[in-house]
Amino acid sequence: MVNRQIVLAARPDGLPKDSDFRLVSANVPEPKNGEVLVRAMYLSIDPVMRTRMSDVKSYAPPVEVGGLMGGGGIATVIESKYPWLSPGDVVEAPMQWQEYAVLDGARPRRIDPLPEPITAALGVLGGTGLTAYFGLLDVCQPKAGETVVVSGAAGAVGTIACQIAKIKGCRVVGIAGSDEKVKYILDECGCDAAFNYKTTADYIAKLAELCPKGIDVYFDNTGGPIADAVFGLINVGARISICGQVSQYNKAKKEMGPRFLWELIFTRAKVQGFLTMDYAARFDKARAEMAGWLRSGQLKAREDIVEGFENIPKAFIGLLEGNNIGKRIVKV
Amino acid sequence: MVNRQIVLAARPDGLPKDSDFRLVSANVPEPKNGEVLVRAMYLSIDPVMRTRMSDVKSYAPPVEVGGLMGGGGIATVIESKYPWLSPGDVVEAPMQWQEYAVLDGARPRRIDPLPEPITAALGVLGGTGLTAYFGLLDVCQPKAGETVVVSGAAGAVGTIACQIAKIKGCRVVGIAGSDEKVKYILDECGCDAAFNYKTTADYIAKLAELCPKGIDVYFDNTGGPIADAVFGLINVGARISICGQVSQYNKAKKEMGPRFLWELIFTRAKVQGFLTMDYAARFDKARAEMAGWLRSGQLKAREDIVEGFENIPKAFIGLLEGNNIGKRIVKV
Numbered sequence: 001m002v003n004r005q006i007v008l009a010a011r012p013d014g015l016p017k018d019s020d021f022r023l024v025s026a027n028v029p030e031p032k033n034g035e036v037l038v039r040a041m042y043l044s045i046d047p048v049m050r051t052r053m054s055d056v057k058s059y060a061p062p063v064e065v066g067g068l069m070g071g072g073g074i075a076t077v078i079e080s081k082y083p084w085l086s087p088g089d090v091v092e093a094p095m096q097w098q099e100y101a102v103l104d105g106a107r108p109r110r111i112d113p114l115p116e117p118i119t120a121a122l123g124v125l126g127g128t129g130l131t132a133y134f135g136l137l138d139v140c141q142p143k144a145g146e147t148v149v150v151s152g153a154a155g156a157v158g159t160i161a162c163q164i165a166k167i168k169g170c171r172v173v174g175i176a177g178s179d180e181k182v183k184y185i186l187d188e189c190g191c192d193a194a195f196n197y198k199t200t201a202d203y204i205a206k207l208a209e210l211c212p213k214g215i216d217v218y219f220d221n222t223g224g225p226i227a228d229a230v231f232g233l234i235n236v237g238a239r240i241s242i243c244g245q246v247s248q249y250n251k252a253k254k255e256m257g258p259r260f261l262w263e264l265i266f267t268r269a270k271v272q273g274f275l276t277m278d279y280a281a282r283f284d285k286a287r288a289e290m291a292g293w294l295r296s297g298q299l300k301a302r303e304d305i306v307e308g309f310e311n312i313p314k315a316f317i318g319l320l321e322g323n324n325i326g327k328r329i330v331k332v
Numbered sequence: 333m334v335n336r337q338i339v340l341a342a343r344p345d346g347l348p349k350d351s352d353f354r355l356v357s358a359n360v361p362e363p364k365n366g367e368v369l370v371r372a373m374y375l376s377i378d379p380v381m382r383t384r385m386s387d388v389k390s391y392a393p394p395v396e397v398g399g400l401m402g403g404g405g406i407a408t409v410i411e412s413k414y415p416w417l418s419p420g421d422v423v424e425a426p427m428q429w430q431e432y433a434v435l436d437g438a439r440p441r442r443i444d445p446l447p448e449p450i451t452a453a454l455g456v457l458g459g460t461g462l463t464a465y466f467g468l469l470d471v472c473q474p475k476a477g478e479t480v481v482v483s484g485a486a487g488a489v490g491t492i493a494c495q496i497a498k499i500k501g502c503r504v505v506g507i508a509g510s511d512e513k514v515k516y517i518l519d520e521c522g523c524d525a526a527f528n529y530k531t532t533a534d535y536i537a538k539l540a541e542l543c544p545k546g547i548d549v550y551f552d553n554t555g556g557p558i559a560d561a562v563f564g565l566i567n568v569g570a571r572i573s574i575c576g577q578v579s580q581y582n583k584a585k586k587e588m589g590p591r592f593l594w595e596l597i598f599t600r601a602k603v604q605g606f607l608t609m610d611y612a613a614r615f616d617k618a619r620a621e622m623a624g625w626l627r628s629g630q631l632k633a634r635e636d637i638v639e640g641f642e643n644i645p646k647a648f649i650g651l652l653e654g655n656n657i658g659k660r661i662v663k664v
Contacts, residue, residue, distance in 0.1 A: 224591070242593045255591050257590075262574075267605060272603070273593070273598070
């Protein structure tokens, strides 16, 4: 059985290019006692993977050159030497970008019942949705009537964060990178206002116009000049959740930006980073709440599915360029 | 009765100079019903006042050109039309930089019993000590065995913050701007390690050497390149309290610095600004605890007293240049 894998061919200089990845074939090992063999159905494509392609500190060690790229996925159990999983089970698992994986049986999470569509288990009911849920609700504690700004608002996490803020009764202002995205978050994600940062010259003026009562909560997916503008408009007691910094991931050198710590003093504002995995003990409860919002129609999940394992590098590079709306997934 | 006052003569360009201040004489108004007339004994000189000399957002509106400068002080009640204060009472009050003030009787706080020295009511048992107390204990929640870094460590707030961190069982690393200051915080404030940033070329290397287990808590009085270095060495779960940004106060333009929000993500670190006045409901309890530490000898308060009302501008400019150790106070 041949296992196709995407490995890191070279550390990218700026935006990754096709040649930074290599499609290789490996043999699939036999599962040992306690292990399972799974076959990928869908693989998650996430911007933050870019950080592990460079030799910088990240949420996990850098991928070695020649090492396997990737993140989570949905898979089917093919063979099981782990008592609580059986062939045919559908699981969410740390697949990496490969067609097959042999995993410690404790790692995959059986998805039961299967959501409709099944890909929701990677998106709105998976890591993406949980990231929006805890990053917004736990880190920022938004209250009804407050103004919430979301950057990267048309992305996988951003679309969910906007909708959760709306469910909580906030005024939601989204920032995205195309007119199509702006239309989407206004029409489908409940944003009260939104703007295209690529066609806006003065972010501070635009935000001041769209946030007449200032900014109470900022859910930051991008960092960079958008975040700089937000820091100038935060209210007393503002909470800022640092979810991603996609504007920075392709920078070889640390970018310089205006210092803003002074703004935190007189506003008593809090800036906090988070990793979703820290909230694992509360995932089930969060998933149940999100599933309820999906059923009631308060929450919509947009997916952006690319077909074909071999198209992963292109799907990933495009994601870093912002050519997606919603959750990008590759169907294997 | 003539009231000498220090007013803002001109908005400073960079470090204030003598000519940015003017000594003027005003008449002392009669206290109306509910008011008290007080005479200054000691006036507090604080770096943060610099921010209100420029037309920037701060903890209070900018001082108008021609307007009264200043902050808190210790004063004696001369005449009272407020039932709960009597002539002879010693109070802590928002004096500003003047010899006499007529105040709403509810504003001064009677100091009773009088601490020894009485100036402790402005320093370790006043705004300065409370700032260190809440900024460290409330914002950062330091735990025994953690590594706490304090910048501006030989300053009024820094000397107290170092000692409180030590009382809590932390490893304390102080950063200060002269060899004399470094010696002081090592010998008298319980710092386990310290360095002079003015004679250190590589802050990151020095901090990495002095903080072999990384940095759990950072109490930031300075901002700037010192803070930049700290952000590169914070541990998972780090808490960073933004107390002051004295490296930035004299900058006419917002300084640029390396972006660090990414570091907050994988460390899940929190950066929070605070203003001491928000903790007013807990001041009495905090003062009582600090007074206990003073009595037991666990806490020492160094004061730096300048004589003469007319010397306020010089004392303030020197403070911004860092020529003090501990709390600077002018004796009127």
